Amino acid sequence: RLSAAQEAARDAREAKRAAKKSAKKRKGPGEGEISWTRSTFERLVDAAPEQLTSRFEMTHAMVLNVLAGAPAAGRDPGEHLVWLARNNDDPPTDRNPHLRRLGEIYTSMKQAGVVEHVSSAQASASGEPRLRAATDLPDDFALNQPLSPFALAALELLDPESPTFALDVVSVIESVLEDPRPLLFAQEKAARAEAVAAMKAQGMEYDERMAALEEVTWPRPLADLLGDAFAVYLHANPWIEDQEISPKSVVREMIENALTFTGIVGRYDVGRSEGIVLRYLTDAYRALRQIVPDELMTDELRSIIAWLSALIRAVDSSLLDEWEAMSTGQALPASDGDGTEGTELAFGAREDGTVPFSANRHAFRTAIRSALFERVEAMSRDNVEALARLDEASRTPLVAPWGEDEWDAVLERYWAEHEWIGIDQRARALSLCSLNETPTREDVLELAPATASSDFERGQVARIEAIADAVDEAAAGTFWLATQTLFDPEEDMDWRIVALVDVPASDEAGRVALATITVGAR
Incomplete structure (x- = not known):
């Protein structure tokens, strides 16, 4: 119980707070009125000017x-x-x-x-x-970011002959851009949700799942390559030690998955941060146009840059108009609309917005690799029914799908040589899956078994010869050869799946049209 003095003190405090709450705020000027007078102006004129601080810096x-x-x-x-x-407005010092x-x-x-x-x-x-x-630099080479020279140097580490060269260039450029953190956190959340589902399916305990989740983050393409390169670069350039590269996949994911601006914002539910995402895409466009030298600029990279420019203009053209006016020294054109130009289109899309399944080569290649690895997973479970269903679901007009008997025959031979088939990250390496996008008749004929002693092998020879004839007669690029190497316990990497991809049939069906040609040792 409070004493009388304590109660009095409490009442006084409450009364003081109540008085503050009820105190009327000073009424501001009404609409069209001003809050200053002549005396305000004279006081500012007579007062000593505030000291200006130099912001000069070398960049x-x-x-x-x-x-x-x-x-x-x-x-x-x-x-x-x-x-x-x-000679600048900085105060003189002993050391400049x-x-x-x-x-x-x-x-x-x-x-x-x-x-x-x-x-x-x-x-x-x-x-x-x-x-x-x-x-050999572009006329408008971008050095407004401290790590732009590193990005230029890192481009030399890429293989121009690689089918992912254009995407890898995008990843190098993205690694030196400021993070669109709301989107990256959303990507990480989605990746962790997917990882948890996979770990639950594998029967992992809760504590194991939580420990494994610590390693899951947003997509970070080329992280190891760029991390090692940056360590070397930092050793030679110690003054950038306060800078860090940040591998990420925003533009790359949009290309690989045929996403528009609205598409990626909706996929990760970052509508409240769409301004940050749009600014990031604008920075990526500028950096791609400014940093990549002419000798590394491929047709695919030019297509990516043109698509990114059109996409940004479809959302808000003022972002690029202002920058391009500044870079050319011309006046900013007057705007007579809402700042948008055209319709958002995904990379590889037609004018009507539809995307032929094979038009986005990156997404198409990813789908082919996924289709092949589905077969690897089914083989690892010795599930011939699932393998037959996969072949039936992806059948092509040219080649009949394999049935359970064919898969059973090849699996019997595999289990005689190896104990299991790997399906972990090592087995999913891109190096184990190759695509020949312009195969020749000879490429197909090389797949035929050297000897045909069984009915199965004789059937394989006839099948392969028919495919070789079709490939020879078709236009270049109509058919692809896809090869998935199996990860075996001894790491011999001697077994492979080779499949024929029918590109026109894939476009018509809206999915990968793929037929197994052969499965066996090289």
């Missing part, structure tokens, strides 16, 4: 702009950069941080091949300054 973009513009203005780029570092930063930027750009420093003799012979931008 990669500034260095490149000077290298591009100084010669035309009759200045030496190197001397002008040093002059800028010394801008000169140090300029040196760091120069070293970083030189090691990345962005700039070159030639001898005086070379400069005199060419009529150009000693310090200059590399000639």
Whole structure:
């Protein structure tokens, strides 16, 4: 029980709070009125001006702009950069941080091949300054991000002959962009939900599932390659130690899954953050256009960049109009609409929005690999009924599907040589699944068994010869050969599934039209 003094103190506090709540707020100016007077103006005039703080800093973009513009203005780029570092509104200090930063930027750009420093003799012979931008860069090369030089250097690690080269370029560029965190968290949530379902199906205990989930994150293409490369790059460029690469798959996922802006926002339920997603796509478009040099620019990459530009304009064209006006020095065109142009289209879509199943080559290849691995999983369970159903479901007009007897025959031979078939991440490696998109008659005939001693083998020879004739007569690219190598206990990798993919039939059916040709040792 409170004493009288305590009760009085409590009442006083409550009365004080009540008074504060009931105190009327100062009424603001009404509509069309102003809140200042002449005395307010005179007080501002007579008062001492506030001290302005210099925000000058050396950046990669500034260095490149000077290298591009100084010669035309009759200045030496190197001397002008040093002059800028010394002549600015920063207070004088014993050590000039801008000169140090300029040196760091120069070293970083030189090691990345962005700039070159030639001898005086070379400069005199060419009529150009000693310090200059590399000639093989795009005119609007982007160095407004500290890791742009790393992205340029990392592109050299990719294999231009790889069927995923264009997507890998996209992944390198995405790794140096600012994270659209709401979308990445949604991707991680979806990946973890899928992982939990798979682990429950495998009978994993709760504690094991929770421990395994710690390793599940959003998709991070090329994470190992880029991580190792960045460690080497950081060793040579220690001044970027406060920067980190962030592998992610936003644009890449949209390409692989034929998604529009609305599609990816809806898939991950990030409608409240669609502005962040759109800004990210705009940054990705700019970086792709600015960083990728001409010698690495393939037709597929040009198609991706053009598609991304059209997609962004379909959502809000002002984002690109403003940037392109600034980059060209032209006036921003007047807008007479709602800032959108056209309809959102997925990568590879027709004008009417429909996407032929094979038009998006990345999504098509992924579907083929998935179809083949479904057979691997069924083989691992020795489930000939499921294998026959898979072949029937993906049948092609050209080739009759395998039945239970054919699958039973090949599995009997496999189990005589190996104890199990792997279906883990090692077995799912892209290196174990190859696609020949322009097979020849000879490629098909090589699949025939060397000897045909059984009815099954003799039937295989006749089947393969008929397929070879069809491939030879068809236009290039009509049929593909897909090969999935099986992961065996000894890691001999000697067994494989080879299937024929009928591209026109796939477009007509809206699914992979695939027929098993042969399963066996090489």
